[in-house]
Structures are given as C-alpha cells and as structure tokens.
Amino acid sequence: MNKITNHLPTAELQRLDAAHHMHPFTDANGLAQKGARVITSAKGVWLRDSEGNKIIDGMAGLWCVNIGYGRTELGDVAKRQMDELSYYNTFFQTTHVPAIALAAKIAELAPGDLNHVFFAGSGSEANDTNIRLVRRYWQVKGQPEKRVIIARKNGYHGSTMGGGSLGGMSPIHAHGGKIDGIVHIDQPDWWSEGGDMTPEDFGLARAQALETAINEIGVDKVAAFIGEPIQGAGGVIVPPSTYWPEIQRICDKYGILLIADEVITGFGRTGNWFGSQTFGIKPHIMTIAKGLSSGYQPIGGSIISDEVFNVVAEGGELYHGYTYSGHPVAAAVALENLRIIQEEGVVEHVRNVAHPYLAERWAALTDHPMVGEAKLVGLMGSIALTPNKATRAKFASEAGTVGYKVRERCFANNLIMRHVGDRMIIAPPLVITPSEIDVLIERAKKSLDEGYAAIKAEGLFVAG
Ligand code: PXG
Secondary structure (H helix, E strand, O other): OOOOOOOOOOOHHHHHHHHHOOOOOOOOHHHHHOOOOOOEEEEEEEEEEOOEEEEEOOOOOHHOOOOOOOHHHHHHHHHHHHHOOOOOOOOOOOOOOHHHHHHHHHHHHOOOOOOEEEEEHHHHHHHHHHHHHHHHHHHHHOOOOOOOOEEOOOOOOOHHHHHHHHOHHHHHHHHHOOOOEEEEEEEOOOOOHHOOOHHHHHHHHHHHHHHHHHHHHHHHHHEEEEEEEOEEOOOOOOOOOHHHHHHHHHHHHOEEEEEOOOOOOOOOOOOOOHHHHHHHOOOEEEEOOOHHHHOOOOOOOEEHHHHHHHHHOOOOOOOOOOOOOHHHHHHHHHHHHHHHHHHOOOHHHHHHHHHHHHHHHHHHHHOOOOOOEEEEOOOEEEEEEEEOOOOOOOOOOOOOOHHHHHHHHHHHOOEOEEEEEEEEOOOOOOOHHHHHHHHHHHHHHHHHHHHHHHHOOOOOOOOO
C-alpha cells in the first residue's frame, strides 16, 4: 500500500511547500523564509511534526477535531462507502442513504423545529447558502425588499465572498471587497470595548445596537441577523449574559430571521450539542461544519426550521447547490463521528469532566502578572493579556505584538495555543483528559512566563 509518510528531509519539504503551495491567511514571503512546520501524524490530542516533536493541540486543528485524531473507525467507514457508492449527487430528484441518514440524525440532534438540512462542503459555503435562503424566504413571502443581513464587527463567517462579507473583519473586506446588503454592528466584547459599564449593561447596550440598526435601515428592508454564539476567530469573545436574550427579544419583536453560526460552537464545544442551547438562542437557521465530521472530511451545512423550509419550498425550485452537497463519503464519515460523540458521551465528558477540571486551572491563569481576564465556556477559552489588569489597558505596541510573542513561546514549547491580537485562545479536542489538561496548562504557564520575560526585556510591558 502507498503509505503517505515523511519521505523527504524537513528542509526539502519546506522548500517544495514554499515553491508550490500557497497557504490560506499567510504572508507567503515571511513563511518561505521561516519554513512551515510539517505535521506528519496525529493521535488523540497529540500532533507529530517532521522533526519528531510531540505537540499538544490546544486548537483541535482549526477548532474542528472534536473527537481527537486518528480514530480508525472513520477511515473504515470512508473505505466502505467509497467501495459501495463513491459519489452521487443530490440534484435532479435523486438521493442516497448517507445523505438521508445524516440529515435525519442532525434533525434529531438539533433543538426545536430545526428539521431540515441543506448540505455544503464547508462553513463558508453554508453561510453563502444562508444568504440565499433568507433573501429567498422574504421574496416568497412577497417582501423582496427585505434583504439586508445584520452581522457583527469582528464576527467570522468564512472566507468566500458571501461568508467574508457576513464576517466583520475589515482586513478581509479590504482584499476583494464585500457584497452588498450586509450591515455590521458593534460586537459584545466587554474586555476591550466595555469602558466603565458593567458587563451586563454593556451586553444589553450592544444587543440594542441591533434594534437601532433595524430602525435606521427600516424593518421592511431587514431579512436577518447572524451571529456566532461565541465569536471564535475574533478571539473567543464570550458575550455578557444579557446579550443573547436581548438579541432574541429584538429578532422576535421585529420578526427578522435569526441565524446562529454554530460552525465552532456546534457538536459539543460549549458543553451542549449546540451553543444555541448553552445561550438559550432559538435560531431559524444554524450554520454547521467543523465538528460535524471532526474534520475527518470536509462537510458543512445549514439546519433550517420548518417555517423557513416550508416558505422556501412554496416558492418552487431554489436555484442553489453544490456538486458535493451531501457527498456520500463525507456524510458517512460525519455520521460515524456523530455516533462516536453520542455513544461515547463526548458532550457529557465536556460538561462533567473536562470543563470543570480545566475551568479551575484556566481561571487561575489570572494570577499571572500579564493575564487580565480568563474566559472558558465548555472547551472554548481565552485569556486577555494586559499591562494593567485594573484598567484593562491595551499595550502601547501595535495590537497583537505581545500576543504573537507568547504564541511563539507556545510554538517552541510544543503547545498549539493561538493568539488573536493580544488574546490567547484555546479549543482543544473535546476528548482531552485531565492529565492532558495538566500538560496544556503547564506549557501555557511556561510560555506565558517566557513571553512575559521577553516582553519586559524588550520594554513592551507598557500601556498605550
Ligand atoms: N463560521 C464560523 C463561525 C467559523 O469559525 C466559518 C464559518 C467558515 O468555515 P470554513 O469551513 O469555510 O472555513 C468558520 C471557520 C481562525 C479560523 O483563524 C477560523 C475559521 C476558519 C479559518 C481560520 O480562527 N473558522
């Protein structure tokens, strides 16, 4: 059998990578000088690189490997499915068993009347589907002018033109522009933007920005609001407890559709199957991807309420779909992943074991001189780095300078913990054990200490 392995020296792999492989969200010239780290294998929460380092993955890949790496059942299922039906489409009045079974399983797991699934290949594609769905919904209801979607600054919804436009990250908009009809309101990031307000008052105020926006735009023009229950790529921004109930009240009051982007928060990450359950959100549509297959296959989708489905169906054909919508191999693998999550009690493990164990140790990181707040919901956490905890001051250096230095120490200490600006973030595989959490925390502390020493030595530990 043709086993893919580390068959070349690291330097040669890096040279070929730099010469031919263009990476996402990467400064190509900078990377070419440094050389990319080559990951060669993984098991559980542990990665191996081409130099033989054993790295603890505090990010579950890119927030997706919920059941951990190397579960051979998924490969077995993929092989069986490829042998039986490697591909067929779900256009033109055909279907197949994996897509049927997965859609039915997702409908069973999803709360309320979220009973219909439209499959995509990724979270970005699913959010592009959502833009069409909500605009089509209002067209069929005879209100085609209702097409504006309200989203948040510093939200992340993907990197296609639709997903990137829903996201509120201006550097992304700067590269290629953004589609029309999307309006961004301020985010519920109390640590950075809450000033003298209590978190609760600030959460209410930031939710009420939605009402203000609806009134400014005109409710007759607004189709939907989209938000991540917890902003992930934006830095694991956990909204104050007042935020989501107020958003829900406003969506209900004005009758606009609510889309919960559960690409990161879905499938156990927050200690429930969906982040919407953790925050009491009742969405009309959920975006899913990542943990749906634990990253073993690329698959995403939209879970759609009876109400939205029925209205769109009334309109006849929806001119939308992807070659790989409901791909049989991806669907079969996702189904096996959900079986493992359910039968092995992975969500309960997060809620009853891993979260409580990590929560105590994560909170204790605020004893470190550079750590302001520590947030953890389920297994999604962040810490804010600051030169002054009392005032929640920002560093004088450009945002991210300090965070990057700590991340470099994590990298050197064989811990994958990322930075977003001057916040450090984690989202480990959901199957992480208490002893692995000890390793994660020990390496995080070491990296913080080393980062702190370097930052002080360089004169960067100053408020802006
Ligand atoms: N919605 C959310 C909430 C996401 O986090 C997407 C949609 C898009 O999914 P796809 O499968 O198209 O990538 C995401 C993806 C980061 C990072 O730097 C986060 C994501 C993707 C890439 C990088 O944290 N999230």
